[in-house]
Amino acid sequence: MSEEVLYRSPLMYRVLREGSGALVIEVVVGGMAMSAVRVRLHATEADAYAKEGSHFSDRLAREIMANPRFGGRAYDAPD
């Protein structure tokens, strides 16, 4: 499925738009062994990103780094 990179942060995360139009944040997680997880944004989160841009996505990425399962919402980024 095609996807568009909307934003790439030096904090090591990306905001993507999937082919379906849904927004996804991909975040590098882990310490001395790093991998990436993805979380599909809820509508409220997508709205917040539209309004606040990277201020919002920075906060969201830090939350995901601190809790990579993210309440069961996170899934492994494709290898």
Next chain:
Amino acid sequence: MPRTIHFALTGALLLAACDDAKTEAKAPAPKAEAKTPAKTEAKAPEPVDVKAPEPADAKAPEPIAADPAQPSAPIAAVSTGTCDEKQAATSKEADERAKPYGIVEHLQKNFPDMKVSWLMKETPYQNFVVETGATNFGRCDDTGCYLFAAPTKVIEEAVTKSMNGDVHDPAVIGQALGLPAKNFEGPLRMMTLDLHDAPDACVRLPVDSDPGVWKCQSEEDTDCFKFGGYTSGNVPEVMVINAPVDKAAVKEIQ
């Protein structure tokens, strides 16, 4: 104002504070091109005696005894590199919390050769290091780029042990490093940095507020951050701030 602390062992343990770590660092030599990582190979790490990790709150490491019979023994040195005011303050707080342990004792005990390594899955490596043309490894904000790293010997042994022909077994690396096997599925990159070649990097104990820290949600969590210089899998770790990409060796692991 940058603050540098350099510790040297020259037969007897000497402690000295100086303003410029560069004067005692080896001349940096580029080892890898970030944009052509696939063609780079890490040098085989030199044998080092990294003792089995112990909990950070264990007793302080035993002093390293000098051997008066060998006054001209080779210099072994550890250094915390160059830390700005913020990082120096954070390091000081961390050392206070870890007392009687601290970053210098941690380096002497677990990183005597000052070589650090870390692993990344291939795809994030390409997306966040190669495609961005990153100059420093790790998660960057206005205060620096933050990278967790382990002793090269530990990572190298885990990788070597996991190899089955040309392909690694993620379960073996995971078991060796105390992390889930799925963290190591698929192609990996192993980065190695000799901190002697990166005198402008700052090294300290990781703290809870560092970017990338996975906060433990429950007592059952075994792959989250615990303060003290060791992972929850009991692997020694340090926080390296501003680890330069062009000084690191990058190895592909299939």
